Amino acid sequence: MNTLLSLGAYCCCLLSAFFFVLKNFKKSRRWEGLGLAFFKAAFAFLSFLVLLRWYRAGRPPFANMYEALVLFAWSVALVYAVFEYLYKAAFLAVPANALCIFLLSLTWPQDAAIKPLMPALQSSWMAVHVVTYFIGYAALALAFVLSAGYLVASRRRPQQAPVLLVMDNLSYQLIIFAFPFITIGMTTGSAWANVAWGSYWFWDPKETCSLITWLVYAVYLHGRLLLGWKQRPAAWLSALGFLATLFTFVGVNYILPGLHSYTQ
Amino acid sequence: MKNTFIGIVRSLGSIKLALILFVVIIVASLVGALLPEELQPKVYYSGWFIALLVLFGLNTLVCTAARLGLGKKKLGSGLTHLSVLVILLGAMVSFFFSVRGVLELEEGRSKDAIVVSQEDKAQCSFHRLGFSVRLDDFSMSWYAVRPEKYDIGVLVKDKDVRRYYSLAPGSRQEVADTGYTVEVLDYMPDFSLTEDMKPAGRSEMPNNPAVLIRIKRGAGVEDRWVFSRHPAMGLSKDPNIKFKFMWMPVVKEFRSTVTVIDASRNKTFSRWTKVNAPFSYRGYTFYQSGYDEENPSYTSLEVVRDPGVAFVFAGFILLNAGLIIMFYPKLGFSRSKR
Incomplete structure (x- = not known):
C-alpha cells in the first residue's frame, strides 16, 4: 500500500511536470490547469501516505531517511498549497513539483520498512519538532529556487523587471513564512532535549548548525527589513541560508557525529 | 563625557554592530562544530565566546529599548528581541548556577x-x-524484531582462521581455507529447554536470542545452538570451531x-x-x-x-509569539489588496 501511494504521488508529479512543459509549447490554460490538478493529486497521495504510515507504525513516520524524504515532499506540496491560496502563485507549482520529483526519486534506494523507535525518539515532542522543521525547510527550499532563479534571470533582464520583482518578493514571503516554523522547530527540539537528556542545549553539531541556519536567516531579515537589502543581495543571502539548511538537514549527519547520529 | 556615553550607547544599539555580531557568532559556532568533540567546549564555554554573547545581549538590549512600543509592528519585534535577552539570561544562569x-x-x-x-x-x-x-x-x-541477516563470527582453531559472515536464513557459507561449511537453520528469540531437554521458544521477545547453525566438514555434520548473550553456553561436538552470534535487539x-x-x-x-x-x-x-x-x-x-531552564523556556515562548505576531500579518498582504 505504501509503495502504491508513493508510486501514485510520483506518477502524478511526473504527469504534472509533463503538462507544465506542454503549456510552454502550447500556450493554453487547459494544460496548466491539468498540471496543477495532478500536482494537487500528488499532494493528496502524499498526505494519505503519511497518515497511513503514521497509523500503521503507531508513531510519527519521521524516523528514517525514507520517511524524512516523503515528509519533505509532502511539506513542499503543502507550502505550495498555502502560497497558492494566499497569493494565487500558481507558477510556484513548477519548482514545487520539480522538488517533489527530486525528493521522491531519492526515496527509491531507501529502506521503506517501518522500523521501531529507539527510546530517545519516543516522545510527543517529536511530531511538532519534525513537522514544523520540515514545513520551514520546504518553504526555504522554494525560496532558494526563486532566489537562484532570480540570480540567473537578473543577469539578462533589468533588475526592475516585473517578473524579477515578483520572484524577489515571493522569496521574501516564503522566508518570513518559514522563519517562525524553523524557530518553533529549534525551540521544541531544545525543550525535547531537556526532557530526554537533561539539557536544553548541548552544542551538538546538529544543534549548532540549526542555530547557524537560524542566524543566517536572521541576518537576511534584519538586512531586508532595516537596511533595505533586496533583490541580488537578498537572493545571495537566501542561497547561503539554504546551503546552511541543506548542511544541517543532510550534511551534518554524515560529516559531524553527535547526539543526532541516529538520523543517518 | 556625556557625549561619549551617548556615542557608546548608540554604537551598542546599531544595526551594523548587530550584523557584525551575527556573522562573528556564526563563524565561531561553525569553527566549534568542526572541531573534535573534546575541543568544542574550548570554544563554546571560553571567556571570549561568552563575552561575545554578552555583547550580543547588550546590543539587543539597546536595540529593544530604542524600539519599545505596543503598536502591532513594534509588539512583535519587541517581544522577539526581549525573548533573546531572556534566553541569554537563562543561559547565563545555567552556566553559573546549574549542577549536573x-x-x-x-x-x-x-x-x-x-x-x-x-x-x-x-x-x-x-x-x-x-x-x-x-x-x-x-x-x-x-522490540520483538527478528534479524534480517545473522551476523556470525567464526573461529577455526587448527587453521587459526577468524571470519565474519552476515548470513541469510538457509544460505550456506564456506569458511575459506578450513574445509568447513556453515548454514543458519533456525532462530529463536527467547530460547529455552523443555522438560525433556528439547529446544523451545518461550516468546517472540528477544530475551535469549539464539541461532541453530549446521556445521559440515567432510562427512561430519553437527547442529549447534549459539547464543548471543551467552557465547560460552551450548554443547559442541567439534571444539575446533567456535561461533559468536552478534545480535543486538532494538x-x-x-x-x-x-x-x-x-x-x-x-x-x-x-x-x-x-x-x-x-x-x-x-x-x-x-x-x-x-x-x-x-x-x-x-x-x-x-x-x-538548573535554575536557568525556566528563563530559557519563557524566552522560547516569547520568541515564537513575537515572530508570529511580527511576520504572519504580513503574509497574504497581496491577497487582501486584490
Whole structure:
C-alpha cells in the first residue's frame, strides 16, 4: 500500500511536470490547469501516505531517511498549497513539483520498512519538532529556487523587471513564512532535549548548525527589513541560508557525529 | 563625557554592530562544530565566546529599548528581541548556577551524592543531594524484531582462521581455507529447554536470542545452538570451531524504579524514570541515561539542577509569539489588496 501511494504521488508529479512543459509549447490554460490538478493529486497521495504510515507504525513516520524524504515532499506540496491560496502563485507549482520529483526519486534506494523507535525518539515532542522543521525547510527550499532563479534571470533582464520583482518578493514571503516554523522547530527540539537528556542545549553539531541556519536567516531579515537589502543581495543571502539548511538537514549527519547520529 | 556615553550607547544599539555580531557568532559556532568533540567546549564555554554573547545581549538590549512600543509592528519585534535577552539570561544562569552529575546505582544500593565531572572531564567531585536515592528495580524491554541477516563470527582453531559472515536464513557459507561449511537453520528469540531437554521458544521477545547453525566438514555434520548473550553456553561436538552470534535487539525501553529517602523532611516515596520521562525532587531532576549490558541490575541516572531552564523556556515562548505576531500579518498582504 505504501509503495502504491508513493508510486501514485510520483506518477502524478511526473504527469504534472509533463503538462507544465506542454503549456510552454502550447500556450493554453487547459494544460496548466491539468498540471496543477495532478500536482494537487500528488499532494493528496502524499498526505494519505503519511497518515497511513503514521497509523500503521503507531508513531510519527519521521524516523528514517525514507520517511524524512516523503515528509519533505509532502511539506513542499503543502507550502505550495498555502502560497497558492494566499497569493494565487500558481507558477510556484513548477519548482514545487520539480522538488517533489527530486525528493521522491531519492526515496527509491531507501529502506521503506517501518522500523521501531529507539527510546530517545519516543516522545510527543517529536511530531511538532519534525513537522514544523520540515514545513520551514520546504518553504526555504522554494525560496532558494526563486532566489537562484532570480540570480540567473537578473543577469539578462533589468533588475526592475516585473517578473524579477515578483520572484524577489515571493522569496521574501516564503522566508518570513518559514522563519517562525524553523524557530518553533529549534525551540521544541531544545525543550525535547531537556526532557530526554537533561539539557536544553548541548552544542551538538546538529544543534549548532540549526542555530547557524537560524542566524543566517536572521541576518537576511534584519538586512531586508532595516537596511533595505533586496533583490541580488537578498537572493545571495537566501542561497547561503539554504546551503546552511541543506548542511544541517543532510550534511551534518554524515560529516559531524553527535547526539543526532541516529538520523543517518 | 556625556557625549561619549551617548556615542557608546548608540554604537551598542546599531544595526551594523548587530550584523557584525551575527556573522562573528556564526563563524565561531561553525569553527566549534568542526572541531573534535573534546575541543568544542574550548570554544563554546571560553571567556571570549561568552563575552561575545554578552555583547550580543547588550546590543539587543539597546536595540529593544530604542524600539519599545505596543503598536502591532513594534509588539512583535519587541517581544522577539526581549525573548533573546531572556534566553541569554537563562543561559547565563545555567552556566553559573546549574549542577549536573551522574548517579550510578545497583539494585538495593542507595547513594546521597552525585559525581560531577569538571569541564575538562579529567577530574570529578561529589555533590551532596541532601537526600538519598535507592534503586529498587531496573528493567529493560526490547522490540520483538527478528534479524534480517545473522551476523556470525567464526573461529577455526587448527587453521587459526577468524571470519565474519552476515548470513541469510538457509544460505550456506564456506569458511575459506578450513574445509568447513556453515548454514543458519533456525532462530529463536527467547530460547529455552523443555522438560525433556528439547529446544523451545518461550516468546517472540528477544530475551535469549539464539541461532541453530549446521556445521559440515567432510562427512561430519553437527547442529549447534549459539547464543548471543551467552557465547560460552551450548554443547559442541567439534571444539575446533567456535561461533559468536552478534545480535543486538532494538531496545524499546529501560526504566529505573527508585525510592527517594529524605530523612531531613521525614519523607520516603517511590518514583520511576525512563528516557523522556524524568522525575524531579527538591529542584533536582533525574533522567534515565544509561545501563550496562553485562550487569542487568545497574543503572545510570543523569541528575540536573538548573535554575536557568525556566528563563530559557519563557524566552522560547516569547520568541515564537513575537515572530508570529511580527511576520504572519504580513503574509497574504497581496491577497487582501486584490
